[in-house]
Amino acid sequence: MSAARGQASSVKERADLALNDEFLRKAVKFTTERLRSGKIQAAEQHGNWDDWRERGRQIRLHTIAHLDYYLNEFTNNARANGVHVHFAQTGAEAVQISLQIAQSKSAKSVVKSKSMVSEELHLNHALEGVGIEAIETDLGEYIIQLAGETPSHIIIPAIHKNRYQIADLLSKEAGEELAPDTTILAGFVRKKLREKFLEADIGMTGCNFAIAETGSMVLFENEGNARMVTTVPKTQITLMGMERIIPSWTDLEVMATLLPRSATGQKLTVYMSGITGPKRSADADGPEEMHIIIVDNGRSNQLGNPEFQELLNCIRCGACLNACPVYRHIGGHAYGGTYSGPIGAVLTPSLQSNVGEWDDIANASSLCGACYEACPVKIPLHDMLVFLRRRKVEAGYDNKMETIGMKGFAAVAGKSKRLITAIKLGQLGTKLVARDGGIRLKIGPLKGWNTYRVLPSLPSKSFRDQWDKLQQEVKQDTPAMDPAMKARMEAFQQKRQGGNGHG
Amino acid sequence: MAETHQELLQRLEAASKTRQQAFMDEIAGKLNRPRVLSKPVQPFRGAPEFWLDFNWTLEEKIEQFINNYKAAGGHAFHLSGLDEVRSFIVSKANEMSAAYIVRQDQEELASLALEEALPEASIRVWNSEEDVNWKAKAAEADFGIVRADYAAAYTGSVTVLSDKTKGRSVSLLPTVLFVLIPESRLKTRLGEILPDFDTMGRENLPAGIHFISGPSRSADIENDLTIGVHGPGVVYALIYKES
Known part of the structure; x- marks a missing residue:
């Protein structure tokens, strides 16, 4: 199922595959429901949620508006802490820098904690290409890595796998049959990855927040694998999106209030770690050498763009996925990019700046605004989806048939005689193809609609045909009005017309 | 002779310092304004005010x-x-x-x-x-x-x-x-x-x-x-x- 999912080229084809997969649909629905209700409860319990959201938004807006200052400050402070800071304009450049460091260290293996940036870069392939084993250590990421797949949810990456499939994957790795029991499976992974942590040369992480004033990086996680990756190996490489900055530790309280509650409904993730430089010379653990690679990869294209700049405020909590009726129906793989759900529908085309190729995912939304309501930093994703659709039309990627169809409809419906003729022709045509009061033909323009639904046949008499008769019936059936009431209403109507109201 | 690890770090460091300048200039350019070089006044810092008295x-x-x-x-x-x-x-x-x-x-x-x-x-x-x-x-x-x-x-x-x-x-x-x-x-x-x-x-x-x-x-x-x-x-x- 997964191989086919990778090949399907449009969001509709990928969604078709997802919709055919009963387990995936149920799992996505169950998980998103659990996370969504957890978030709503946590927000209610905490109280004043909108004040906190507004505060989070203000801090992110301010930082992004002064990103050159804060990023520069972060860079200088991190360097002063002894971190090797690098800049990568593109994903390929970030990969290049990582490979140079890994190869120079003669690394045999790299243990990784979850990082969406590294998913953007397809770094694991690059490492394996030069003979370095890359091991994802987040339980869900490890499972999908063994399956050769990509994450389907930003917080729960293996949402689409059931425990029997997971037991099969892990049994292959173990070389023995493991029972499809969560505790046994997680126990195997703990033991297996313990060895990997202890023998790895390099630990690689993402970065939830970077603190400009002290040059520190902050990671949120529940399993402890990000702590492992930043404590045990001798070299640490962190991939950081250039917009991850906040000014201070004081500001971190707001992010620590918003992120875990929005992601999983937790008051705080089990681990929140702030790492400031490599180990001090007297310390007996922590990395001896630490690198931070600051990645642009399309992010800076949103800067100065009034419609999309707020995209950079995103704290990657996944709340918009859980709230989105479309995501909950089709799951993450249908979006086809690294990021799924409403944020992915906007972020993917924005980061890649090729609206043409990704145009269809902007259409995978009902524009209901649930994503905005859920967003802890109030990003107007539903507005951005409309902007994207407009961009697409302006760039000439609109649907030509749709445009012709709309023009045709305008021409026909604009003149009553033409409309009457068209309806008559339609009624004639219906007689030829309708069965049991419905049209099931899947050809031409009917294909899209009739694949999922049945088009009702046109009634033999249209509303227009019946209008004269209806009008007469109304006149006959209505008893004469009480003269007093009639006078009152006429007076009211006169007053309203005279008053130039909205009537 | 192959580059030592120390030499690689020095080379990357030099490249990074050059890139840093260009990176920041580009951000300022995209934001349509000159570089911000001194610490901006932060209108909101940390938690909302009502939270600070909660003990x-x-x-x-x-x-x-x-x-x-x-x-x-x-x-x-x-x-x-x-x-x-x-x-x-x-x-x-x-x-x-x-x-x-x-x-x-x-x-x-x-x-x-x-x-x-x-x-x-x-x-x-x-x-x-x-x-x-x-x-x-x-x-x-x-x-x-x-x-x-x-x-x-x-x-x-x-x-x-x-x-x-x-x-x-x-x-x-x-x-x-x-x-x-x-x-x-x-x-x-x-x-x-x-x-x-x-x-x-x-x-x-x-x-x-x-x-x-x-x-x-x-x-x-x-x-x-x-x-x-x-x-x-x-x-x-x-x-x-x-x-």
Whole structure:
């Protein structure tokens, strides 16, 4: 199922595959429901949620508006802490820098904690290409890595796998049959990855927040694998999106209030770690050498763009996925990019700046605004989806048939005689193809609609045909009005017309 | 001759410094304004104002911390003093047959004199000898024992800071973790802890600052909560009265 999912080229084809997969649909629905209700409860319990959201938004807006200052400050402070800071304009450049460091260290293996940036870069392939084993250590990421797949949810990456499939994957790795029991499976992974942590040369992480004033990086996680990756190996490489900055530790309280509650409904993730430089010379653990690679990869294209700049405020909590009726129906793989759900529908085309190729995912939304309501930093994703659709039309990627169809409809419906003729022709045509009061033909323009639904046949008499008769019936059936009431209403109507109201 | 690692680092460093300038110029250019070179005034910093006066009494903090820590799957107790802490840990060590124990090199922990109470167990003090692979010692330990630098009741979190005497591995690699929390270190909010790191300033920060709010957990397999995925699966928070 997964191989086919990778090949399907449009969001509709990928969604078709997802919709055919009963387990995936149920799992996505169950998980998103659990996370969504957890978030709503946590927000209610905490109280004043909108004040906190507004505060989070203000801090992110301010930082992004002064990103050159804060990023520069972060860079200088991190360097002063002894971190090797690098800049990568593109994903390929970030990969290049990582490979140079890994190869120079003669690394045999790299243990990784979850990082969406590294998913953007397809770094694991690059490492394996030069003979370095890359091991994802987040339980869900490890499972999908063994399956050769990509994450389907930003917080729960293996949402689409059931425990029997997971037991099969892990049994292959173990070389023995493991029972499809969560505790046994997680126990195997703990033991297996313990060895990997202890023998790895390099630990690689993402970065939830970077603190400009002290040059520190902050990671949120529940399993402890990000702590492992930043404590045990001798070299640490962190991939950081250039917009991850906040000014201070004081500001971190707001992010620590918003992120875990929005992601999983937790008051705080089990681990929140702030790492400031490599180990001090007297310390007996922590990395001896630490690198931070600051990645642009399309992010800076949103800067100065009034419609999309707020995209950079995103704290990657996944709340918009859980709230989105479309995501909950089709799951993450249908979006086809690294990021799924409403944020992915906007972020993917924005980061890649090729609206043409990704145009269809902007259409995978009902524009209901649930994503905005859920967003802890109030990003107007539903507005951005409309902007994207407009961009697409302006760039000439609109649907030509749709445009012709709309023009045709305008021409026909604009003149009553033409409309009457068209309806008559339609009624004639219906007689030829309708069965049991419905049209099931899947050809031409009917294909899209009739694949999922049945088009009702046109009634033999249209509303227009019946209008004269209806009008007469109304006149006959209505008893004469009480003269007093009639006078009152006429007076009211006169007053309203005279008053130039909205009537 | 192949480039040494040191040479590579120098080359990357030089490239990075050039790129830094261009990177920042480009950001300013896209924002349609000149570079911002001095610290901008931050209109909003930290939590909303109403939050800053939120403080619980000591009794409330203890009760709330215990509730939150338990809700996250941890065990939390309020004990009368270090004597009770000692008997608690000793009884757990006997109950679970803990053979290997590693603890931070902290005064309160030394005063527990666990070596006398548990003569059978191997008890190591973090980084107290040279030429020992301390990460391996922590990895093989049944118990890790640390004293918290801070705790926050509202989120049920303990905070541990690393240094020569306090390993990051001690709160991470052992199977069972004991965190001692002196009452005076228990705060209400994260906002009473985090700003301290701004005050301390870059030069004085430790390499690792870790907030721990319960046992290691995951819900990645069918949403089924699993405890102890990578970090300790059993965690005890022991709040105690200081004498």
